[in-house]
Amino acid sequence: MKNLTALITGFEPFDNSSSNPSWLAVDALPDEIDSCKLVKARLPVSFKHAFTELEKAIAACRPDLVICTGLADKRSGISIERVAINIDDARIPDNNGDQPIDSIIDYSAPNAYFSCLPNRKIIENITQAGLPATISDSAGTYVCNHIMFRLLHLITSQKPQMMGGFIHVPSPSETLTSNTALPGMQLADITRSLLIAIQTCSDHIASGIWKGTKIAIQPYDPSWPQSYGEISEILRNGLGNLALRIDHIGSTAVPGLAAKDIIDIQITVSALDDRVLNAITALGYSRADRVVCDHRPPGMSADPLDWQKWFFRAPHGQRRTNTHVRLVGRANQRYPLLFRDFLREHPATAKAYGELKKRLAANIANSSMYPDVKDPAVDLIYFAAEKWASETGWKS
Ligand code: PCA
Numbered sequence: 001m002k003n004l005t006a007l008i009t010g011f012e013p014f015d016n017s018s019s020n021p022s023w024l025a026v027d028a029l030p031d032e033i034d035s036c037k038l039v040k041a042r043l044p045v046s047f048k049h050a051f052t053e054l055e056k057a058i059a060a061c062r063p064d065l066v067i068c069t070g071l072a073d074k075r076s077g078i079s080i081e082r083v084a085i086n087i088d089d090a091r092i093p094d095n096n097g098d099q100p101i102d103s104i105i106d107y108s109a110p111n112a113y114f115s116c117l118p119n120r121k122i123i124e125n126i127t128q129a130g131l132p133a134t135i136s137d138s139a140g141t142y143v144c145n146h147i148m149f150r151l152l153h154l155i156t157s158q159k160p161q162m163m164g165g166f167i168h169v170p171s172p173s174e175t176l177t178s179n180t181a182l183p184g185m186q187l188a189d190i191t192r193s194l195l196i197a198i199q200t201c202s203d204h205i206a207s208g209i210w211k212g213t214k215i216a217i218q219p220y221d222p223s224w225p226q227s228y229g230e231i232s233e234i235l236r237n238g239l240g241n242l243a244l245r246i247d248h249i250g251s252t253a254v255p256g257l258a259a260k261d262i263i264d265i266q267i268t269v270s271a272l273d274d275r276v277l278n279a280i281t282a283l284g285y286s287r288a289d290r291v292v293c294d295h296r297p298p299g300m301s302a303d304p305l306d307w308q309k310w311f312f313r314a315p316h317g318q319r320r321t322n323t324h325v326r327l328v329g330r331a332n333q334r335y336p337l338l339f340r341d342f343l344r345e346h347p348a349t350a351k352a353y354g355e356l357k358k359r360l361a362a363n364i365a366n367s368s369m370y371p372d373v374k375d376p377a378v379d380l381i382y383f384a385a386e387k388w389a390s391e392t393g394w395k396s
Pocket of ligand 1: 069141142143
């Protein structure tokens with residue numbers, strides 16, 4: 001089964017050309033890759049109609065990822081656009097005869113939006129395949145910038161879980177005249193680069209690293225412990241003695257605490273080995289192999305084994321969970337258990353922590369920064385918890 005859907009668009013020809021390589025390259029993409037179904041759409045080069053068409057396509061396929069592409073004929077390689085600006089300023093009329101000049105796209109929107117694609121990783125992967133790619137800091141002020149801006153505005157205001165961005169492609173070398181200084185790229189290589197970009201984005205989404213542009217913190221839900229109970233039973237049956245213990249950790253394990261609607265589970269093991277990996281993946285979980293350690297609080301053990309972990313995403317179709325597999329007796333295995341028990345015993349601290357998370361989620365400009373800011377706050381609570389543990393003789 002395909003877990004993710006990606007919508008990839010190209011543009012129709014414009015400016016007296018008979019074709020547009022962005023659409024030719026998109027059209028040549030397969031209908032699916034690994035875990036991702038690809039839906040393709042050809043957009044009109046029109047300030048008025050391009051976004052309406054994109055919105056229709058989004059409503060029809062409800063994608064996890066949207067990558068729009070267009071032609072930048074003065075460039076020699078693939079450009080991953082970093083930013084879209086809130087302005088239309090057309091050098092030539094579009095295919096509808098419209099030529100906006102110095103025109104704000106949306107007065108209620110900010111001046112610019114950053115792309116939410118993993119830009120640097122895409123560049124790395126495309127260049128590793130021997131193809132030219134760079135990050136571009138201007139998508140221009142024509143229809144491509146327009147569509148990118150409106151896509152990112154849609155994501156930010158209405159679809160925070162959708163990942164989206166824009167890629168400019170160069171003219172294919174097949175169509176370049178011999179007197180041009182541009183090296184050009186074969187059309188097949190343009191398609192190959194897009195494929196790599198899509199794969200990189202879908203890996204990023206599947207790994208759980210991508211958290212959407214907004215973090216949603218909701219009031220405590222009394223059904224969380226029950227959901228944990230059902231899921232942990234399946235894990236217990238699948239893992240048998242390999243799991244020394246399975247615990248409900250994180251904010252959903254603290255009654256009364258506001259949290260993301262994601263249940264954190266800790267599986268304690270004596271070794272991170274193939275038997276554990278096979279048992280968990282046999283249950284349909286997928287390992288995010290780029291997540292290999294926890295944040296290390298200041299002053300704590302510098303031994304990397306104390307912070308090592310494996311991280312798994314829930315099987316497709318199951319409610320969202322974060323499953324952390326940690327080594328018995330290690331600092332990172334003790335940390336969430338003590339943190340949880342301390343908050344359970346100190347409701348005022350839990351309330352203050354919930355408030356901090358809500359305000360942080362509402363005010364943070366970029367959701368990937370959320371853990372960076374939250375982690376030190378959690379450490380502050382943890383240090384108080386250690387003091388409490390030694391005073392009370394707490395044992396996990
Ligand atoms: N390139 C134009 C619009 C359509 C396209 O393929 C641009 O860069 O704005």
